[in-house]
Amino acid sequence: QSVLTQPHSVSGAPGQRVTISCTGSSSNIGAGYDVHWYQQLPGTAPKLLIYSKNNRPSGVPDRFSGSKSGTSASLAITGLQAEDEADYYCQSYDISLSVYVFGGGTKVSVL
Amino acid sequence: EVQLVESGGGLVQPGGSLRLSCAASGFTFSNYWMTWVRQAPGKGLEWVANIKQDESEKYYVDSVKGRFTISRDNAKNSLYLQMNSLRAEDTAVYYCATVVATGTWYFDYWGQGTLVTVSS
Numbered sequence: 001q002s003v004l005t006q007p008h009s010v011s012g013a014p015g016q017r018v019t020i021s022c023t024g025s026s027s028n029i030g031a032g033y034d035v036h037w038y039q040q041l042p043g044t045a046p047k048l049l050i051y052s053k054n055n056r057p058s059g060v061p062d063r064f065s066g067s068k069s070g071t072s073a074s075l076a077i078t079g080l081q082a083e084d085e086a087d088y089y090c091q092s093y094d095i096s097l098s099v100y101v102f103g104g105g106t107k108v109s110v111l
Numbered sequence: 112e113v114q115l116v117e118s119g120g121g122l123v124q125p126g127g128s129l130r131l132s133c134a135a136s137g138f139t140f141s142n143y144w145m146t147w148v149r150q151a152p153g154k155g156l157e158w159v160a161n162i163k164q165d166e167s168e169k170y171y172v173d174s175v176k177g178r179f180t181i182s183r184d185n186a187k188n189s190l191y192l193q194m195n196s197l198r199a200e201d202t203a204v205y206y207c208a209t210v211v212a213t214g215t216w217y218f219d220y221w222g223q224g225t226l227v228t229v230s231s
Contacts, residue, residue: 034215036215036217038156038218045206045222045223045224046206046218047221048218048219048220051217051219052215057219091156091217099173100146100158100161100216102156102157104155
């Protein structure tokens with residue numbers, strides 16, 4: 001059971017928009033800690049995708065965007081492409097547990 | 112180009128020990144906090160430990176406290192994870208990563224990982 005809750009999977013057709021939710025609590029996201037997102041392509045290491053709500057490292061397409069409200073955050077992928085098939089993880093910090101926490105991961109499938 | 116290369120993984124019996132290494136290049140290693148994150152087979156990511164640039168601060172997830180020790184050698188641009196009293200539940204791919212610690216904390220560069228299997 002992850003501290004941050006993500007849907008197990010989401011899917012969409014090429015070109016569509018999909019969103020991935022990340023639900024936390026008052027001891028992590030709701031406490032004001034930033035949410036960051038990672039993409040893990042099949043068989044590879046995670047890669048930083050979005051940091052501090054909605055900042056993209058160099059090389060990450062602007063099709064990826066993040067947002068945060070209250071105790072939740074979301075990752076949106078617009079203009080879905082086949083290469084976006086991957087697992088996506090949100091990450092924050094939990095003040096009660098004193099640990100960096102990840103969501104359980106969401107598998108994105110392109111139909 | 113930033114590179115992180117982990118090594119030292121393998122098969123070990125329960126109760127055994129293993130030392131993981133992470134060789135860093137392409138950036139000023141001594142300027143960064145560093146971290147270990149693991150991923151059990153088919154599972155999600157779990158933060159394991161962090162270490163400050165000068166080793167003055169080290170933090171661990173509860174499940175490894177007293178068993179794992181994170182360390183670094185800035186002269187060798189290397190990060191280590193000494194793992195003792197290993198358990199089956201420690202079986203995972205272990206990734207080292209750089210930490211951005213500027214009021215917010217996230218992991219910006221990752222290695223390819225090294226697999227640790229704890230089994231008899």
